[in-house]
Each structure stands twice: as C-alpha cells, then as structure tokens.
Amino acid sequence: MIGILDYAAYVPIHRLTRAEIGRAWGRPSGPPHGDGQRAVANFDEDSLTLAAEASLRCLGQPEGQRPDGLYFASTTAPDHERQAATVIAAAADLPREIRTADFAGSLRAGTSALLAALDAVKGGPAWSILVAAADCRLAEPGQMAEALMGDGAAAFLVGEGEALATVEAAYSIAEEFPGTWRQSRNLYIQSDDEKFASTYGYQRISLEAMRGVLDKAKVSPEQVSKVVCPAPDLPSYTALAKASGIPLLFLQDPLLFSVGFTGVAAPLLLLATCLEKAEPGQLIMVLSYGCGADALLLSVTDNIEAHRLRARRSLIGHGRPLPSYQTYLKYRGLVKSQHSVWEVEPFSSLTMMWRERKQNLGLYGVKCTKCGAVFFPARRVCPRCETKDAFEPHKLSRRGRLVTFSKDRLYPGPEPLTAMAVVDLDGGGRLFTQMADSDPETLRVGMEVELTLRIFHESKGYAHYFWKAKPSHL
Numbered sequence: 001m002i003g004i005l006d007y008a009a010y011v012p013i014h015r016l017t018r019a020e021i022g023r024a025w026g027r028p029s030g031p032p033h034g035d036g037q038r039a040v041a042n043f044d045e046d047s048l049t050l051a052a053e054a055s056l057r058c059l060g061q062p063e064g065q066r067p068d069g070l071y072f073a074s075t076t077a078p079d080h081e082r083q084a085a086t087v088i089a090a091a092a093d094l095p096r097e098i099r100t101a102d103f104a105g106s107l108r109a110g111t112s113a114l115l116a117a118l119d120a121v122k123g124g125p126a127w128s129i130l131v132a133a134a135d136c137r138l139a140e141p142g143q144m145a146e147a148l149m150g151d152g153a154a155a156f157l158v159g160e161g162e163a164l165a166t167v168e169a170a171y172s173i174a175e176e177f178p179g180t181w182r183q184s185r186n187l188y189i190q191s192d193d194e195k196f197a198s199t200y201g202y203q204r205i206s207l208e209a210m211r212g213v214l215d216k217a218k219v220s221p222e223q224v225s226k227v228v229c230p231a232p233d234l235p236s237y238t239a240l241a242k243a244s245g246i247p248l249l250f251l252q253d254p255l256l257f258s259v260g261f262t263g264v265a266a267p268l269l270l271l272a273t274c275l276e277k278a279e280p281g282q283l284i285m286v287l288s289y290g291c292g293a294d295a296l297l298l299s300v301t302d303n304i305e306a307h308r309l310r311a312r313r314s315l316i317g318h319g320r321p322l323p324s325y326q327t328y329l330k331y332r333g334l335v336k337s338q339h340s341v342w343e344v345e346p347f348s349s350l351t352m353m354w355r356e357r358k359q360n361l362g363l364y365g366v367k368c369t370k371c372g373a374v375f376f377p378a379r380r381v382c383p384r385c386e387t388k389d390a391f392e393p394h395k396l397s398r399r400g401r402l403v404t405f406s407k408d409r410l411y412p413g414p415e416p417l418t419a420m421a422v423v424d425l426d427g428g429g430r431l432f433t434q435m436a437d438s439d440p441e442t443l444r445v446g447m448e449v450e451l452t453l454r455i456f457h458e459s460k461g462y463a464h465y466f467w468k469a470k471p472s473h474l
C-alpha cells in the first residue's frame with residue numbers, strides 16, 4: 001500500500017498577537033485582522049531548521065524507517081546555491097546514497113514535492129521519501145500581511161507500507177497569475193490588487209482544482225468528509241467555502257488565528273492536524289494554491305487508529321508570547337541593536353565544516369572500544385582509561401539532562417542574556433552548547449532537555465548550523 005506512512009509538524013514557540021502589531025502601527029484592534037496571533041521563528045531559526053525539526057519528529061518513532069530520499073519545499077530557503085535538503089538529511093543522519101531535492105518558486109511547492117515523492121515511490125526508484133515543507137516569509141513592516149503570516153513546518157513520510165492514508169486522485173493546474181511574488185533582490189513579498197487576486201486567482205483556481213479532482217475520482221462532494229485548504233486571510237477562506245456550495249466541508253481549522261498563514265508549509269501543516277482527528281474510511285481533500293493549484297483526494301485507512309495510540313507530542317504546541325513588536329523585528333533581523341553586532345566576524349572555515357560535518361550535523365561522538373566511555377567532540381586519547389586511538393563512531397542521543405549552566409551577558413546576539421549549558425546526553429556523551437527557547441531564569445540543574453538544530457552563527461555569507469538545547473517539554 002503506497003501512501004502517507006507518518007507525519008509531524010513543528011511550529012515555533014513564540015507568538016506575536018495581532019493586537020500588539022496593531023498598537024505598534026497605530027491601528028485599531030478588532031476583527032478580522034486584529035484578532036488572534038501569529039507564530040514567529042526564533043532569531044536562530046530559519047526555514048531549514050524548522051523543516052529539520054519537523055523531519056526529526058517524523059522520523060523519531062521507535063519503529064520508524066529511514067527514507068530513500070528527502071525533498072524540501074520552501075519559498076524562503078536560506079541559500080540559492082546550497083541545497084537545504086542535504087543539510088536536513090545530514091542532521092537526520094540519513095545515508096549519502098539518497099535522492100535530495102529542493103522545491104521552490106510557488107506557494108504550492110509543498111504539495112508539488114509531495115506529489116513528486118509519491119510518483120518516485122510508485123515508479124520504483126525509492127521505497128520511501130521524506131517531504132519537509134517550511135516557510136518564514138516576510139512582509140514589509142506595517143503592512144497587513146505582516147500580521148496575517150506565520151512561521152511553521154510539516155513533514156510527511158510517503159512510501160510503501162502500512163499507510164495511514166492513500167492518495168486516490170490528484171489534479172493539478174498550472175497558471176501564471178499575479179497573486180503574491182518576491183524577486184530575488186527583494187526581502188519582502190509583494191502584492192497588488194488583493195481583492196482581485198483573491199476572487200479571480202485564489203477562489204477561481206482553487207474551485208477549478210476541487211471540481212477537477214472530484215471528477216477524476218468520480219466522487220461526489222457528499223462523499224468527502226473534509227476539505228483542507230490554506231488561505232492568506234479569513235475573508236478569502238470564507239468566500240471560497242461559500243463559493244464551493246458545500247461550506248460545511250471547510251470546517252477544518254485553517255490555523256489563521258493561532259499560527260497564521262504559513263505559506264508553503266500550510267497545506268501539509270493543515271493536513272497533519274486534520275489526520276490527528278480523522279477516522280478510517282474518510283475522504284479528505286487537500287487544496288494548495290500558488291501559480292495554479294494542486295488538489296489531492298486522500299482516503300484514510302484503518303492504520304490511523306493504531307498510529308494515534310503512539311505517544312507523540314502535540315503538533316502545534318503551546319505558544320509563548322513575545323514581549324513586544326520590537327522583539328519580533330530583532331528576531332527577523334529587521335533592526336539591529338548593540339547586542340546583535342559582532343565586533344569581529346565569527347571564525348568560519350569550509351575545510352573544517354566539511355571535515356566535521358558528521359560530528360556537527362549528524363551528531364556523532366566517539367566511543368572507547370576498551371572502557372566504553374562516550375565523548376563529544378572526537379579525541380584520540382580516552383580520558384578515562386588513557387587508551388590511544390581506540391575509538392569507534394557513536395551516534396549521540398538528542399535527549400539528556402542539564403548538568404550546569406551559566407548566564408552570559410557578553411555573547412553577541414539579539415537577546416541580552418544567553419544561557420551556556422553543559423548537557424549529559426542519554427546513552428553517553430557530554431555537550432557544551434547554548435540553550436534555546438528558554439528563559440534563563442527558569443533553568444534548573446537536572447532538568448530534561450533535548451537538542452534542536454539551530455543557526456549558531458553566520459559568516460562569509462552562509463549560516464553555520466549546530467545543535468542547541470531546549471527544555472524537553474516545549
């Protein structure tokens with residue numbers, strides 16, 4: 001059975017209320033654009049790290065399988081000539097002999113990657129492929145889109161096996177339509193006549209894709225249990241539901257008030273939340289709009305109930321409010337402060353990055369073959385038994401406990417206080433790193449933590465990714 005084998009999502013912990021954004025720009029709060037909140041990536045997160053976290057969660061099940069390929073979809077990939085999929089694959093400790101690809105250029109790149117992965121499995125080159133989608137889009141400060149967008153990621157493992165849902169039909173439309181766009185030289189997304197774009201773009205093309213997949217599958221709307229459909233804003237979503245003639249199918253929460261419109265990640269993120277409550281035998285339609293549209297019709301299998309019994313964390317999680325709109329601007333690098341400027345550019349070496357890639361991204365230490373002690377980073381002499389050159393590679397756990405920590409007020413960053421931590425990892429190994437997503441005042445020795453891939457620093461025009469620790473309950 002070919003279909004969706006597993007899924008996961010990741011939404012950053014920080015939230016910024018739309019009322020706070022409105023106050024910053026002197027706009028009155030209230031519906032429809034002044035209600036709710038949007039998810040905000042931390043200052044050391046980007047679309048790559050968001051996708052990496054979702055991917056690790058998707059592959060983190062004890063019985064999970066290792067995919068033969070990894071596809072990454074985003075309109076905000078951190079680099080144009082450095083493939084993000086290979087970095088995520090390295091962080092997930094996938095073998096080198098896999099197929100990787102980045103999908104971009106359209107808000108429906110997530111479903112495009114999903115369909116490409118399904119085609120690859122059906123065609124035989126791969127047994128399973130991991131599809132990760134993430135976005136951290138920027139709108140010009142003060143524009144309404146700034147409050148409506150959100151940051152997030154989702155990951156789906158598709159392949160042959162005990163599928164949770166199978167794709168019964170798919171229908172795609174390619175049409176050049178001026179909705180939103182961002183040229184490579186621009187930082188912010190651009191738009192023009194939003195009413196025209198919603199009515200003659202989003203609504204018209206989405207409805208055409210919806211009718212097309214129903215006709216292709218020879219299924220009536222009454223047989224569909226739910227329509228999963230992202231939207232840039234609530235009025236557009238409501239108008240689409242009304243124009244469809246079957247508004248009851250659009251009752252799936254589009255997460256506009258709790259997370260915001262997450263761009264490329266939106267259709268997969270919404271599908272993940274829908275599958276959390278899906279019942280065997282239900283038909284779910286997934287719509288994805290951008291430079292045309294994709295429509296998928298999924299049939300939920302009996303395996304969904306057993307999957308739901310597994311212990312897994314909440315897909316969305318509980319958000320933590322940002323203290324101010326100015327903090328959001330600092331996190332996105334839109335304003336600078338004295339704490340975020342390096343007096344000297346951080347050390348960077350392509351040679352060292354290549355030589356230590358398995359250690360720094362794959363999270364490998366070494367294990368002494370004589371006494372069994374585990375160390376990170378690698379060394380030649382065992383401090384415990386003093387044996388020389390008697391080590392073997394050892395995959396480190398991402399979970400552990402906080403041994404000790406210090407509060408550094410001199411580390412250059414957007415936060416005035418940085419917690420430096422020593423973590424003892426489950427199964428051996430001690431790591432010195434930074435704490436992320438945590439208030440230094442709440443840290444306690446012995447608390448459970450887990451490692452998450454983050455931007456450690458940027459130099460020579462590219463980011464250096466490494467593992468930071470965060471409280472495991474987040």
